[in-house]
Every structure is written in C-alpha cells, then in structure tokens.
Amino acid sequence: MSKAILYDSTLCVGCRACEGACAERWGLPYNDRVAAEEKISAHKLTTIETHGDKYSRRLCMHCAEPTCASVCPVGALQKTALGPVIYDASRCMGCRYCMQACPFQVPAYEWSSQLPKVRKCNMCYERQVSGQPTACAAACPTGATVCGDRDALIAEAQKRLAEKPTEYYQRIYGIKEVGGTSVLYLSAVPFEQIGLRTKVPREPLPKLTWQVLELVPDVVSTGSVLLGGVWWITNRRAEVARKEGRRK
Amino acid sequence: MTRRMPKLTVWRAIFAAILLTGAYATYIRVRYGLGGATNLSDQFPWGLWVGFDVMCGVALAAGGFTLVATVHIFNIEKYKPVLRPAILTAFLGYLLVVVGLLYDLGRPDRLWHPLVMWNPHSVMFEVAWCVTLYTTVLFLEFLPVVFERFGLHRPLNWIHSVSVPLMIAGVLLSTLHQSSLGSLYLIVPEKLYPLWYSPILPVLFWISSICAGLAMTVFESWHSSRAFGRALELPLLASMARVLAVLMTVYLWIRYLDLHRRGVLHLLAQNRVETWLFALEIALMAVPTVLLFQNRFRFHPPALYACAVMVVFGFIANRMNVGITGMEAASGTHYIPKWTEVAVTLSIVAVGFAVFRFVARYFPIFEAHPSREAGVALHAVAETVEVGRR
Numbered sequence: 001m002s003k004a005i006l007y008d009s010t011l012c013v014g015c016r017a018c019e020g021a022c023a024e025r026w027g028l029p030y031n032d033r034v035a036a037e038e039k040i041s042a043h044k045l046t047t048i049e050t051h052g053d054k055y056s057r058r059l060c061m062h063c064a065e066p067t068c069a070s071v072c073p074v075g076a077l078q079k080t081a082l083g084p085v086i087y088d089a090s091r092c093m094g095c096r097y098c099m100q101a102c103p104f105q106v107p108a109y110e111w112s113s114q115l116p117k118v119r120k121c122n123m124c125y126e127r128q129v130s131g132q133p134t135a136c137a138a139a140c141p142t143g144a145t146v147c148g149d150r151d152a153l154i155a156e157a158q159k160r161l162a163e164k165p166t167e168y169y170q171r172i173y174g175i176k177e178v179g180g181t182s183v184l185y186l187s188a189v190p191f192e193q194i195g196l197r198t199k200v201p202r203e204p205l206p207k208l209t210w211q212v213l214e215l216v217p218d219v220v221s222t223g224s225v226l227l228g229g230v231w232w233i234t235n236r237r238a239e240v241a242r243k244e245g246r247r248k
Numbered sequence: 249m250t251r252r253m254p255k256l257t258v259w260r261a262i263f264a265a266i267l268l269t270g271a272y273a274t275y276i277r278v279r280y281g282l283g284g285a286t287n288l289s290d291q292f293p294w295g296l297w298v299g300f301d302v303m304c305g306v307a308l309a310a311g312g313f314t315l316v317a318t319v320h321i322f323n324i325e326k327y328k329p330v331l332r333p334a335i336l337t338a339f340l341g342y343l344l345v346v347v348g349l350l351y352d353l354g355r356p357d358r359l360w361h362p363l364v365m366w367n368p369h370s371v372m373f374e375v376a377w378c379v380t381l382y383t384t385v386l387f388l389e390f391l392p393v394v395f396e397r398f399g400l401h402r403p404l405n406w407i408h409s410v411s412v413p414l415m416i417a418g419v420l421l422s423t424l425h426q427s428s429l430g431s432l433y434l435i436v437p438e439k440l441y442p443l444w445y446s447p448i449l450p451v452l453f454w455i456s457s458i459c460a461g462l463a464m465t466v467f468e469s470w471h472s473s474r475a476f477g478r479a480l481e482l483p484l485l486a487s488m489a490r491v492l493a494v495l496m497t498v499y500l501w502i503r504y505l506d507l508h509r510r511g512v513l514h515l516l517a518q519n520r521v522e523t524w525l526f527a528l529e530i531a532l533m534a535v536p537t538v539l540l541f542q543n544r545f546r547f548h549p550p551a552l553y554a555c556a557v558m559v560v561f562g563f564i565a566n567r568m569n570v571g572i573t574g575m576e577a578a579s580g581t582h583y584i585p586k587w588t589e590v591a592v593t594l595s596i597v598a599v600g601f602a603v604f605r606f607v608a609r610y611f612p613i614f615e616a617h618p619s620r621e622a623g624v625a626l627h628a629v630a631e632t633v634e635v636g637r638r
Contacts, residue, residue, distance in 0.1 A: 070367075070370065070435075074361045094354020101435045105579075111288065112281050209434050216374065224416055
C-alpha cells in the first residue's frame with residue numbers, strides 16, 4: 001500500500017507546527033525569521049503559504065511517476081514502493097536537472113556549500129518504514145495534514161467533499177496532476193487561488209523524454225549499418241575508379 | 249640564449265585581462281561555491297554555464313562529425329583541407345565543454361558518476377555517455393596529427409586500421425549527443441516558452457548543429473588564413489556555404505512548420521522580451537541564408553565571413569534562448585549572469601582560441617600549407633602513410 005499525505009486547506013490555521021517539526025526532523029535551524037520565509041528552500045523543506053485568509057502548504061509532491069527520478073543521470077532520486085521519493089546524496093553530482101525538470105519547482109540546492117546537496121522533503125521515509133506518521137502530520141494540531149494510505153486518504157477526501165459541498169471546491173488536487181501525486185490537497189477555493197500549479201500536464205512527464213530515448217538503440221543500429229554501407233559503396237567506387245584509371 | 253619578451257599587442261592584453269579575471273572568478277567558484285559565483289537560484293538552476301558553455305560549445309563543435317562524415321564516409325574528398333581544423337575545433341570544443349561542466353556541476357569531483365551509476369531513462373545520462381565517448385573518439389581522430397608531427401609511423405598505421413569504425417561511431421555519437429541536448433528540454437513542456445518548446449527539439453538541435461558546425465569551419469578557415477598568411481580555400485568554402493544555405497533553408501522551414509502546427513505563431517504579436525530575442529535569433533539565421541544563395545556574396549571573402557559569423561551567432565542565440573530566455577517566464581524569477589559567470593565563460597572561449605592557434609601553428613592542421621616548423625619532413629611522412637594505406 002502506497003503512503004500519502006492529505007492537506008486540507010480549510011482546516012489549516014497557519015500555526016506552522018508542521019514547519020517546526022520538519023526542521024527538527026532534519027536538524028535544520030528554525031526561528032521566526034525562517035518561519036517568515038514563505039518559500040521552500042534548502043533550509044526549509046516545507047512551508048505554509050498565506051493567500052489572503054486562506055493557507056496552503058508546499059512540500060515535495062512525491063509524484064507517482066516522478067520527473068526528478070526519471071531525469072537524474074545517476075539514479076540519486078528514487079520512487080519507493082512505500083510512496084516517498086527519496087534522495088541519495090552520495091550519488092548526486094549536482095547537475096541540477098531534477099530542479100530544472102520538476103513541474104512543481106520543489107528540489108532546492110545548497111548553493112553556498114562547497115559540497116552541495118539537493119534538499120527536498122522525503123515524506124519522512126525512515127519514520128514511515130517503521131510505521132510512524134510523518135513529522136508534519138504528527139505535529140499538526142487541527143488534522144489539516146494527515147498521512148496514511150493513498151487510497152484511504154482519497155476516500156476520506158471524497159467523503160469530506162460530499163459531506164460539506166458548500167465549504168469545498170469540489171475537486172482533489174493530486175489525483176490526476178502529472179499522473180498522480182502522493183500529496184493530495186483540498187481547498188475552499190479553486191487551487192490556483194492558493195498557489196497550486198493547475199497548468200501542469202495530466203500525464204506523467206517522464207514519457208516525454210523516454211519516447212525519444214527508447215529510439216537510441218534503433219538510431220545506433222540503423223545508423224551504423226547505413227553509414228557502414230555508404231562508406232563501403234563510396235570507398236569501393238573510388239577503388240574501382242583508381243584501378244580502372246591505372247589500367248588505361 | 250636570452251628569451252625575447254613576447255610583443256604586447258592589444259589582443260594579447262585583452263587575452264591576459266580575460267584570463268586574470270577568469271582566474272579570480274575561478275577562485276570565487278572554488279571558495280564560495282555556486283552561490284557565490286553565480287546568480288543561479290532554486291527557481292533558476294541552469295544559467296550561462298549550461299546555456300552557453302555546454303549547449304553552444306557542443307553545437308559549435310559539430311563541424312567535426314559533419315566533415316568526418318562528408319570526407320571519409322561519403323568520400324567527398326574535396327573537403328579534405330578543412331577536415332582537420334574541424335576535428336580540432338570539435339576536440340577542443342568538447343574538452344572545453346568538460347571544463348565548463350567542472351565549473352557548473354555542484355560536485356565536479358563526481359563527474360564520473362554517470363559512467364558507473366546508470367539511469368537509462370535520463371537524457372542527462374545519455375548526454376554524459378555521449379560526451380565521454382565522443383571526446384575519446386575525437387582524441388583518437390586527432391591523434392594522427394600528433395603522430396605525424398613526431399614521425400611515429402607504427403601507431404599511425406595502427407590508428408588508420410581502426411579509423412572507419414571509429415569515424416562511424418563518432419558520427420553516431422554526435423548525432424545522439426547533439427539531439428539529446430534538445431531532448432533535455434522535452435521534459436519541461438509547461439516551463440519552456442512555446443516559441444521554443446517543441447516535441448521535435450532533438451531533430452531541430454541536430455540539424456542546427458550541422459549548420460553551426462559548417463559555419464564554424466568557414467569562420468576558422470578565414471581566421472587561420474589571416475593568422476598564418478595562407479591563401480583562403482575560397483572555392484571550397486563557397487561550395488560549403490552553398491550547402492549551408494540549403495540546410496539553413498530546410499531548418500528554417502521546419503521551424504516555421506513546427507510553430508505553425510503547434511499554433512503559436514500568434515505569440516509573435518506580443519511585445520515581450522521572448523518575441524524580440526526570437527526575432528533576433530531568426531534574423532541572424534535568415535539574413536545570411538538569403539545572402540549565401542548569391543554568388544557575389546559567397547565568393548566575396550568578407551561577406552562570406554560575415555555570413556558565417558551571423559550563422560554562428562544565430563545558433564548561439566538559439567541555444568541561449570532555449571536554455572535561458574525561454575525558461576525565465578515560468579521560473580517566476582529574473583536571471584542575469586553574475587560577472588563571475590561571464591568571466592569564466594570568456595576565459596573558456598579565449599583559451600579555446602589560444603589553443604587552436606597554438607596547435608594550428610605547430611601541428612599539421614592545414615594540410616595544404618603545413619606550418620613552417622613541421623615543414624618538409626611531414627610531407628614525406630604523409631606520403632609514406634598514403635602509400636601504406638593503399
């Protein structure tokens with residue numbers, strides 16, 4: 001069963017307990033100044049965003065078919081069967097293609113470090129392996145962030161939409177976006193109004209590059225036969241011309 | 249023996265100034281990391297070093313595979329005089345791309361990781377392998393020049409015996425690599441501005457690299473003829489320029505069809521920076537294409553040179569537009585390279601020019617007119633080899 005996070009913007013009171021718990025879990029400094037930065041970065045892997053009187057949360061979306069994992073040349077990013085997309089810093093060479101490619105602009109870089117790493121939420125992979133909830137979900141006092149099995153959370157979200165049709169914008173963000181994500185959102189207003197990217201494709205992105213990459217063996221085999229053939233013909237022609245020229 | 253101080257010319261002074269600034273920028277890059285040396289950010293992770301040093305470096309090196317294919321595979325021997333300069337450009341180009349990568353990668357000490365840690369689903373993985381293998385092929389294609397220079401017959405014969413598979417591998421690797429730099433951007437359909445994002449980016453990058461490579465060949469022939477006082481191979485370059493004009497027409501026509509089919513031509517009516525830089529890019533390609541179809545421009549060296557320069561800058565504009573301009577709007581930030589990024593880039597270009605000049609001076613690059621030092625002995629070697637091959 002794949003794990004997921006459900007964030008319900010209507011329940012969020014903007015207390016930022018998730019931010020603090022996340023910083024503590026990663027051993028990152030957290031104070032009023034960091035709390036005021038409403039943007040994810042290498043030292044802040046999740047953030048609460050204020051949109052008027054509404055709140056939103058930003059963190060890695062843990063896509064079902066992650067673009068970052070597909071573009072990483074060294075396989076430093078992996079989608080686990082459990083759900084989280086995890087990062088192995090010991091492989092990373094810092095090409096930053098994951099950052100360039102991520103449709104949600106999530107991965108952050110330690111720009112000022114001499115031995116920099118990519119930083120992003122890993123949905124508390126090691127906690128979830130031992131059955132514990134993510135640090136953010138455990139810290140949330142209102143239940144705005146909960147974690148659990150993705151299917152169960154989708155069912156729960158649908159239940160909320162059905163029970164309070166007037167209070168919710170009647171959609172769940174994260175079911176279809178880039179082929180589905182392991183972070184799901186509910187909101188009172190259309191998602192773009194709380195800063196979510198609604199123009200992302202419905203299809204997983206990795207297939208865009210794979211449909212070209214899978215042609216590589218064909219290009220190599222056809223190409224080498226073709227070029228070899230052309231070489232043989234032109235070379236043979238030159239050889240014959242030379243010999244005939246000599247005979248004359 | 250006293251060594252004479254080299255004469256101080258304006259160009260040498262500029263060269264020294266560029267290298268000094270570059271050295272200081274390198275210190276900043278090493279000491280303060282990417283954050284201190286660049287204006288890159290989480291929103292804009294790829295800048296000038298990817299957009300220019302890597303993307304343009306590779307494109308301008310494409311003359312190597314184009315001329316290897318023309319001369320050795322299609323056996324069109326008349327282009328032989330410009331083959332070696334093209335291979336040298338390609339070899340230097342790739343070496344400098346690797347240097348650029350050493351600056352740009354967050355962990356340059358792990359440059360080799362993709363060779364042992366595989367992810368065949370990543371275009372960057374393909375890029376890494378192509379750079380590695382093709383640089384090796386270019387090294388081997390360049391080796392005969394070194395062997396000839398020092399009169400090493402045995403290794404020369406050995407390398408000639410593997411030259412055909414080597415050249416075919418080189419052409420294929422280039423094809424894959426040139427196109428894969430375009431494929432890199434297939435994954436950002438919602439980020440790259442629609443004037444540049446296209447499902448056929450790999451094809452466009454491949455064709456345009458051939459054009460850029462041919463233009464670079466004209467460009468360096470003109471410069472070397474001035475630097476070494478050789479005669480310009482005008483009929484040869486003019487016929488190459490004709491091929492270039494035809495290829496450019498094909499390329500521009502495909503660009504037009506692509507924009508038309510995707511229904512984004514109306515974007516050209518918008519007054520925004522993307523429109524203007526797109527117009528600049530297309531103008532730099534279209535103007536020389538029209539001019540090069542006319543004999544009076546192709547056979548007039550300054551005009552031919554000006555056209556080649558325009559084509560080169562046209563494709564530089566194209567790669568920078570894909571890599572930088574087109575990515576800005578969606579990033580939500582504004583990127584202007586820091587002075588350190590510019591200084592490193594200029595140093596890399598300057599070193600490229602200097603090394604090319606040095607090698608062309610002391611090694612048999614321009615076959616028709618070998619440099620004075622290499623002189624007569626080399627002709628003897630070349631003769632022997634030719635005889636040996638038959």
